[in-house]
Amino acid sequence: MSGTTLGLVGFATLLFLMAVRIPIALAMFLVGLAGMFSMIGVTGTLHSINEVAYHEFSSYSLTIIPLFLLMSQFAVHAGLSTSLFNAARAWLGHRRGGLAMATVGACGGFGAISGSSLATAATMTQVALPEMRKAGYAPGLATGVLAAGGTLGILIPPSVVLVVYAVLANQNIVKLFTAAIIPGILAILGYIAAVTIYVRLYPESAPVQPRQSLRARLASLLHVWPVIIIFGLVIGGIYSGIFTPTEGAAVGAVGTGLVALLRGTLSRVAMRNAFLGTATGTGMIFMIVLGAGVFNTFLALTQVPQEAAAWVGTLPVNPWTIIAIILVVYIILGCVMDTLSMILLTVPIFYPIILVLDLGMPPDEVGLWFGILVLIVVEMGMITPPVGLNLFIINSMARDVPISKTMKGVLPFLMTDIIRAGLLFLFPAIILWLVRVAH
Numbered sequence: 001m002s003g004t005t006l007g008l009v010g011f012a013t014l015l016f017l018m019a020v021r022i023p024i025a026l027a028m029f030l031v032g033l034a035g036m037f038s039m040i041g042v043t044g045t046l047h048s049i050n051e052v053a054y055h056e057f058s059s060y061s062l063t064i065i066p067l068f069l070l071m072s073q074f075a076v077h078a079g080l081s082t083s084l085f086n087a088a089r090a091w092l093g094h095r096r097g098g099l100a101m102a103t104v105g106a107c108g109g110f111g112a113i114s115g116s117s118l119a120t121a122a123t124m125t126q127v128a129l130p131e132m133r134k135a136g137y138a139p140g141l142a143t144g145v146l147a148a149g150g151t152l153g154i155l156i157p158p159s160v161v162l163v164v165y166a167v168l169a170n171q172n173i174v175k176l177f178t179a180a181i182i183p184g185i186l187a188i189l190g191y192i193a194a195v196t197i198y199v200r201l202y203p204e205s206a207p208v209q210p211r212q213s214l215r216a217r218l219a220s221l222l223h224v225w226p227v228i229i230i231f232g233l234v235i236g237g238i239y240s241g242i243f244t245p246t247e248g249a250a251v252g253a254v255g256t257g258l259v260a261l262l263r264g265t266l267s268r269v270a271m272r273n274a275f276l277g278t279a280t281g282t283g284m285i286f287m288i289v290l291g292a293g294v295f296n297t298f299l300a301l302t303q304v305p306q307e308a309a310a311w312v313g314t315l316p317v318n319p320w321t322i323i324a325i326i327l328v329v330y331i332i333l334g335c336v337m338d339t340l341s342m343i344l345l346t347v348p349i350f351y352p353i354i355l356v357l358d359l360g361m362p363p364d365e366v367g368l369w370f371g372i373l374v375l376i377v378v379e380m381g382m383i384t385p386p387v388g389l390n391l392f393i394i395n396s397m398a399r400d401v402p403i404s405k406t407m408k409g410v411l412p413f414l415m416t417d418i419i420r421a422g423l424l425f426l427f428p429a430i431i432l433w434l435v436r437v438a439h
Helices: 003-019 024-057 060-077 080-092 098-114 117-134 139-154 160-169 173-201 214-221 225-240 245-262 268-302 304-313 319-334 339-355 363-382 389-397 403-426 429-438
Strands: none
Touching: 003 024, 003 268, 003 304, 024 268, 024 339, 060 080, 060 098, 060 117, 060 160, 060 245, 060 268, 080 098, 080 117, 080 214, 080 225, 098 117, 098 139, 098 173, 098 225, 117 139, 117 389, 139 160, 139 173, 139 363, 139 389, 139 403, 160 173, 160 268, 160 339, 160 363, 173 225, 173 245, 173 363, 173 403, 173 429, 225 245, 268 304, 268 339, 304 339, 319 339, 319 363, 319 403, 339 363, 363 389, 363 403, 363 429, 389 403, 403 429
16 A cells, blocks of 8 residues: 555544544554554554654743733632723623623633633633623524624634644744734734624614713723733734744743732632642643654655645646635534644644745745644534534533524624634735744
């Protein structure tokens, strides 16, 4: 059996194992192990696994992941999600759909200090869903805005998934964070616009709330200053070169920990749970990283990525058409896979193909533009009915709301995602402008 055939068989086997619910980390590890064994024997396989494990886990860039996860844990215990929502509600709650708009704003703010889509969706559901229910919001709108708002967690920097992409594609983390800022802002504005249009069409879905006094609105801002300071220290420090992304993550973790401690919410039990949650999340991510490393080493031995890149480079097809097809594949995969697993599995395959295409941009800018686009379309897949993973996450936390209502409620937000992805695809300068100015 040729290397190419073996690689394709291995990929098909991996998809089958995923379909029968084998954990993605284990599936990639087993298929990669079996593939390497068939190609280079026992001794070569053991030697390769040793090299892969050392190479993956000795990467300095990956140390940023547990620090950002710890920052997220401390932020939850400090009640920053509640403070963000309350402040956004004070300023927007009196508008029709204001609580939904406040949820979007709070998701964006919490995503900026958690870097996780799942953490953002789960935390904000606990905070915002009871308030929207109490105000009489339609269940579909309430759960739909939470499912969509959760996707902001991996796009607005700092983002764990962006860090992993940077390592895989050999991209500068600071530049990736910079490139994500404008798309992140556009996402928040797009979701708020979707709420505005939805409540105009269906005014009964979002009753108007009483306007809070100016004093109350100003007072609400006093509780969100830790978020502003922490975000400013982390992102400002990284962009200005005062410290590296890893050092910035450490500053963020210490800062959120101190806020939780000063607020009296970081008891001994809470601290233990925060460290345990960080260790569990880090272990899960690193197991996926190891499994992907073994599987991608097997693919490298088969030469499938290189041959695919060479073949695509000879096709008489417009390069932009090829990019569009790849993005559609990501949307489909996003319906059935989590973001991190998908990035680790597909970037080593698709990225060499992207680099051989003539897109009229330098390779480093292509890598930045492609990375941001991939994150956007992957998150689109996670809220795409009927099998978007985020829909089921929200449904598991709001069991009294039929998932069909959540699917209907998320459609307006999905439309804004499609429009935003189309704009960023057609006009790469929207993503790259801030990078070019700042660097």
